[in-house]
Amino acid sequence: MGTTDTGIVAGRLPPAEVEANFADLHAPLTRHEALVESDRCYFCYDAPCMTACPTSIDIPLFIRQISTGNALGAAKTIFDQNILGGMCARVCPTETLCEEACVRNTAEERPVEIGRLQRFATDAAMRENKQFYRRAAPSGKSIGVVGAGPAGLACAHRLAMKGHAVTLYDAREKAGGLNEYGIAAYKAVDDFASREVDYVTAIGGIDIRNGQMLGRDFTLTDLTARHDAVFLGMGLAGVNALMTEGEAAEGVEDAVDFIARLRQSPTKTDIGVGRRIVVIGGGMTAVDAAVQARLLGAEEVTICYRRGKENMNASEFEQDLAAAKGVTIRHWLQPLRIVTGAQGTVTGIELAYTQLVDGRLTTTGETTVIAADQVLKAIGQTFEPMGLEVIGLERGRILTDAEGRTSLDGVWAGGDCILDGEDLTVSAVAQGRDAAESIHRTLMAVASPAIVAVA
Amino acid sequence: MADIRNDFVGIKSPNPFWLASAPPTDKAYNVERAFKAGWGGVVWKTLGEEGPPVVNVNGPRYGAIWGADRRLLGLNNIELITDRDLQTNLREMKQVKMNWPDRALIASIMVPCVEESWKAILPLVEETGADGIELNFGCPHGMSERGMGAAVGQVPEYIEMVVRWCKQYTRMPVITKLTPNITDIRNPARAAKRGGTDAVSLINTINSIVSVDLDNFAPNPTVGGKGTHGGYCGPAVKPIALNMVAEIARDPETYGLPISGIGGVTTWRDAAEFLVLGAGNVQVCTAAMTYGFKIVQEMITGLSDWMDEKGHRTLDDITGRAVPNVTDWQYLNLNYIAKARIDQDLCIQCGRCHIACEDTSHQAITSMVDGIRHFEVMEDECVGCNLCVNVCPVDNCISMVSLDPGTLDERTGKIVEPIYANWTTHPNNPMARQAAE
Numbered sequence: 001m002g003t004t005d006t007g008i009v010a011g012r013l014p015p016a017e018v019e020a021n022f023a024d025l026h027a028p029l030t031r032h033e034a035l036v037e038s039d040r041c042y043f044c045y046d047a048p049c050m051t052a053c054p055t056s057i058d059i060p061l062f063i064r065q066i067s068t069g070n071a072l073g074a075a076k077t078i079f080d081q082n083i084l085g086g087m088c089a090r091v092c093p094t095e096t097l098c099e100e101a102c103v104r105n106t107a108e109e110r111p112v113e114i115g116r117l118q119r120f121a122t123d124a125a126m127r128e129n130k131q132f133y134r135r136a137a138p139s140g141k142s143i144g145v146v147g148a149g150p151a152g153l154a155c156a157h158r159l160a161m162k163g164h165a166v167t168l169y170d171a172r173e174k175a176g177g178l179n180e181y182g183i184a185a186y187k188a189v190d191d192f193a194s195r196e197v198d199y200v201t202a203i204g205g206i207d208i209r210n211g212q213m214l215g216r217d218f219t220l221t222d223l224t225a226r227h228d229a230v231f232l233g234m235g236l237a238g239v240n241a242l243m244t245e246g247e248a249a250e251g252v253e254d255a256v257d258f259i260a261r262l263r264q265s266p267t268k269t270d271i272g273v274g275r276r277i278v279v280i281g282g283g284m285t286a287v288d289a290a291v292q293a294r295l296l297g298a299e300e301v302t303i304c305y306r307r308g309k310e311n312m313n314a315s316e317f318e319q320d321l322a323a324a325k326g327v328t329i330r331h332w333l334q335p336l337r338i339v340t341g342a343q344g345t346v347t348g349i350e351l352a353y354t355q356l357v358d359g360r361l362t363t364t365g366e367t368t369v370i371a372a373d374q375v376l377k378a379i380g381q382t383f384e385p386m387g388l389e390v391i392g393l394e395r396g397r398i399l400t401d402a403e404g405r406t407s408l409d410g411v412w413a414g415g416d417c418i419l420d421g422e423d424l425t426v427s428a429v430a431q432g433r434d435a436a437e438s439i440h441r442t443l444m445a446v447a448s449p450a451i452v453a454v455a
Numbered sequence: 456m457a458d459i460r461n462d463f464v465g466i467k468s469p470n471p472f473w474l475a476s477a478p479p480t481d482k483a484y485n486v487e488r489a490f491k492a493g494w495g496g497v498v499w500k501t502l503g504e505e506g507p508p509v510v511n512v513n514g515p516r517y518g519a520i521w522g523a524d525r526r527l528l529g530l531n532n533i534e535l536i537t538d539r540d541l542q543t544n545l546r547e548m549k550q551v552k553m554n555w556p557d558r559a560l561i562a563s564i565m566v567p568c569v570e571e572s573w574k575a576i577l578p579l580v581e582e583t584g585a586d587g588i589e590l591n592f593g594c595p596h597g598m599s600e601r602g603m604g605a606a607v608g609q610v611p612e613y614i615e616m617v618v619r620w621c622k623q624y625t626r627m628p629v630i631t632k633l634t635p636n637i638t639d640i641r642n643p644a645r646a647a648k649r650g651g652t653d654a655v656s657l658i659n660t661i662n663s664i665v666s667v668d669l670d671n672f673a674p675n676p677t678v679g680g681k682g683t684h685g686g687y688c689g690p691a692v693k694p695i696a697l698n699m700v701a702e703i704a705r706d707p708e709t710y711g712l713p714i715s716g717i718g719g720v721t722t723w724r725d726a727a728e729f730l731v732l733g734a735g736n737v738q739v740c741t742a743a744m745t746y747g748f749k750i751v752q753e754m755i756t757g758l759s760d761w762m763d764e765k766g767h768r769t770l771d772d773i774t775g776r777a778v779p780n781v782t783d784w785q786y787l788n789l790n791y792i793a794k795a796r797i798d799q800d801l802c803i804q805c806g807r808c809h810i811a812c813e814d815t816s817h818q819a820i821t822s823m824v825d826g827i828r829h830f831e832v833m834e835d836e837c838v839g840c841n842l843c844v845n846v847c848p849v850d851n852c853i854s855m856v857s858l859d860p861g862t863l864d865e866r867t868g869k870i871v872e873p874i875y876a877n878w879t880t881h882p883n884n885p886m887a888r889q890a891a892e
């Protein structure tokens with residue numbers, strides 16, 4: 001048995017139980033399951049599922065390829081549109097994307113399980129390390145990509161396909177962005193994120209430089225001087241603060257940091273969690289932090305969100321998952337101060353009840369205290385425009401046009417760091433890919449000026 | 456990447472997938488869309504004589520049967536040949552061929568069985584730039600009542616005669632499309648060959664009544680209270696078509712005659728099966744009519760991926776590869792002994808294998824072992840018939856395992872012989888006994 005001691009301690013559960021808890025959230029489909037499920041697809045015309053997919057994967061075609069025994073062909077159909085189709089198959093909130101649009105919902109309220117079928121196909125290809133793309137002849141162009149998350153990787157891969165040389169700079173030790181450091185562990189088991197980075201970069205022509213931070217190790221001017229074009233896919237490196245008393249107390253941590261530590265631990269058994277945890281926030285990060293804390297053996301985990309259920313960013317499915325894992329979600333509570341004990345460590349959190357008055361959030365005057373020896377903050381991430389003052393921002397994020405062009409010539413951006421970012425892996429992939437196409441068009445147009453008619 | 460370019464009697468197309476002569480190829484609008492979607496060629500909807508075109512019924516012309524989940528398995532139709540004016544069709548064909556020079560465009564023709572009619576239409580068709588002609592001797596309804604279509608296809612002498620006229624009056628390759636509504640497909644194929652045809656294509660649709668409206672006591676589709684037999688096609692007819700293709704491919708008289716395989720092709724796998732049984736390419740109708748032209752993308756990628764996986768480089772590497780392995784029953788090896796084996800990890804314990812074997816076959820599968828629901832093959836009873844494999848709902852759950860020579864067949868108590876021995880020499884065969892005496 002583990003321990004029920006107060007304080008942040010590792011080993012609350014026996015290692016075997018932790019391992020079981022962090023197993024694949026959705027087991028991969030077996031061949032039989034995949035055949036039965038793929039048979040359910042109607043091969044719709046102008047398929048609504050395809051329209052709902054931010055990367056526009058040809059879903060009816062890939063599902064039909066699975067049903068005819070051509071899983072590798074299905075994988076290629078997926079990768080043609082989304083080179084991170086493997087990760088997306090695991091992390092996409094399909095219930096609000098493709099599967100929500102599936103016509104089978106109308107017929108029988110049960111969509112085709114597109115995500116799991118996508119995983120079946122991409123797993124088959126990645127198991128064999130089947131590479132579908134080769135680099136075009138070298139174009140002589142060089143592109144600097146900042147950030148090796150989904151946006152940067154998708155951009156780099158598409159550029160490499162076109163024969164360009166890509167240098168991928170990332171501040172972190174490993175490539176992958178939040179795939180490596182953020183996604184819940186049970187969604188990407190067996191080191192999938194780093195295996196996927198290897199699979200994607202196997203095309204060649206992508207030089208990854210880890211530990212290289214824009215604004216610290218080099219400037220944007222360095223990049224524009226060094227490369228023919230630049231893509232910024234830096235995600236959201238900053239986090240919002242609570243701005244309450246006691247925030248610096250021991251036991252208070254940003255949820256993303258907690259998750260990153262957890263993700264980097266091979267066994268998870270060295271990650272300490274409190275006996276009673278309060279998670280502040282209402283999004284995917286709050287849910288992931290809370291659920292994973294429970295899986296590590298925290299006795300009571302409460303998510304406190306300052307608005308109602310309908311305002312939560314976490315999807316219905318995520319909320320249900322949290323409930324199923326024993327997380328309590330409480331609404332209409334806003335942190336007032338962190339309560340600390342003798343040694344300056346957290347002992348609880350005081351919260352104010354909130355309400356909407358004429359559409360504005362106010363406190364009711366009533367307060368409550370929840371005992372806690374750990375508080376995780378998940379109240380949103382922010383873009384840190386380090387060294388990017390020359391680029392046009394809006395509401396703290398990079399402003400781009402539909403193709404991903406920023407206000408600065410020769411600089412593109414995509415993913416969470418742009419104004420149109422959607423905090424979705426799949427959208428980051430789409431934006432990275434489309435920016436690569438735009439970069440390619442621009443560079444090639446310069447390389448071969450339009451032929452002038454000769455009389 | 457496998458090279459799936461197709462050369463069929465000199466007619467070239469980027470892939471072996473042609474649309475069969477039918478509604479999908481009735482006009483330029485459809486054919487242009489088909490080519491955009493990737494089809495390698497089309498056989499234009501059958502043209503009739505100059506003059507007022509035929510008319511179709513104005514009510515339902517289709518009926519169908521469905522599998523689970525309303526998947527369309529068989530389609531039945533009472534449509535006739537094109538109901539559009541000949542000149543309009545010819546004009547559109549010419550334009551489409553000009554727009555799509557790399558695709559195959561074949562004209563399907565059905566005119567009365569007189570030399571003048573054929574002589575008259577062939578130059579008009581030739582003028583369109585079509586790559587070849589297909590003689591529609593197959594339509595089993597409507598047109599056959601007028602002495603055309605299947606009415607011609609059922610009389611080998613007529614086939615030979617018309618093919619000969621066509622070979623005489625046009626330089627275009629002639630593909631003779633056969634009807635399956637006969638007893639032995641080899642006879643019309645041989646007749647076509649005698650007439651000098653460049654190829655045969657088959658099958659056209661099969662005579663059928665697809666279902667009956669039990670409230671109105673009339674066959675479906677019901678047109679104003681009455682119905683008529685129609686032509687059956689789609690996945691359900693594939694086995695019949697495969698057999699007919701194989702019969703022609705292995706008949707010494709027609710051996711080597713190019714075949715365009717038609718009937719139920721829905722996936723790349725169906726197409727590959729036609730090819731290995733001797734077809735030089737395939738034609739598709741129902742699959743396109745069910746799912747739209749985009750379906751060809753699955754066929755193209757599937758065929759090409761399979762060829763890559765198996766190391767087949769061109770279509771020539773696979774065409775006819777299974778023909779030598781199609782034989783008569785009497786030559787099957789009676790010393791080949793197989794037993795069913797159930798993969799207990801995959802078995803979901805539905806019991807279908809047991810009841811099929813128990814009620815209707817050889818009582819060779821348990822249902823209970825030591826008081827526990829358990830399905831297992833008893834090798835001392837199993838005759839290796841394969842019924843259980845076909846009724847099991849789980850793919851690959853039951854497999855047939857052959858016994859190695861020298862091992863004991865628990866059912867017969869005999870040792871498996873290493874040598875090939877067939878019915879022709881079997882002691883129970885009266886003919887073999889006679890020969891020996």
Ligand SMILES: Cc1cc2nc3c(=O)[nH]c(=O)nc-3n(C[C@H](O)[C@H](O)[C@H](O)COP(=O)(O)OP(=O)(O)OC[C@H]3O[C@@H](n4cnc5c(N)ncnc54)[C@H](O)[C@@H]3O)c2cc1C
Pocket residue numbers: 091092093146147148149150151152169170171172175176177178179182183184187212213214215233234235236237256259284285288386414415416417422423424425426428
């Ligand atoms: C906890 C959590 C769970 C999530 N779960 C899901 C989920 O289940 N499904 C889903 O679809 N989405 C999920 N998301 C959102 C998703 O992870 C992001 O939308 C996606 O990763 C954005 O991709 P990106 O490439 O824009 O940025 P990121 O993945 O954040 O990658 C940005 C990269 O840029 C690097 N970088 C940052 N600044 C610099 C700099 N100055 N110099 C150099 N490199 C820099 C970073 O190190 C990082 O590697 C989750 C997010 C979080 C935080």
Ligand SMILES: Cc1cc2nc3c(=O)[nH]c(=O)nc-3n(C[C@H](O)[C@H](O)[C@H](O)COP(=O)(O)O)c2cc1C
Pocket residue numbers: 475476477478500501530532534535536537563591593594632658659660687688689690692717718719720738739740741742
């Ligand atoms: C509605 C319909 C109309 C058809 N019309 C013709 C025709 O005009 N000429 C012809 O040769 N075959 C015609 N056929 C037969 C098809 O070309 C094809 O031989 C048959 O449908 C089998 O192929 P499938 O199983 O892929 O549908 C028609 C079939 C259908 C369903």
Ligand code: SF4
Pocket residue numbers: 040041042043044047048049050059060063101102103104112114
């Ligand atoms: S909407 Fe559903 S049934 Fe239609 S193509 Fe997409 S997955 Fe298949």
Ligand code: SF4
Pocket residue numbers: none
């Ligand atoms: S398929 Fe089109 S033409 Fe035919 S009955 Fe339906 S709507 Fe009418």
Ligand code: SF4
Pocket residue numbers: 797801802803804805806807808809830846847848849852853
């Ligand atoms: S039919 Fe197949 S699944 Fe059902 S009991 Fe037999 S072996 Fe098992």
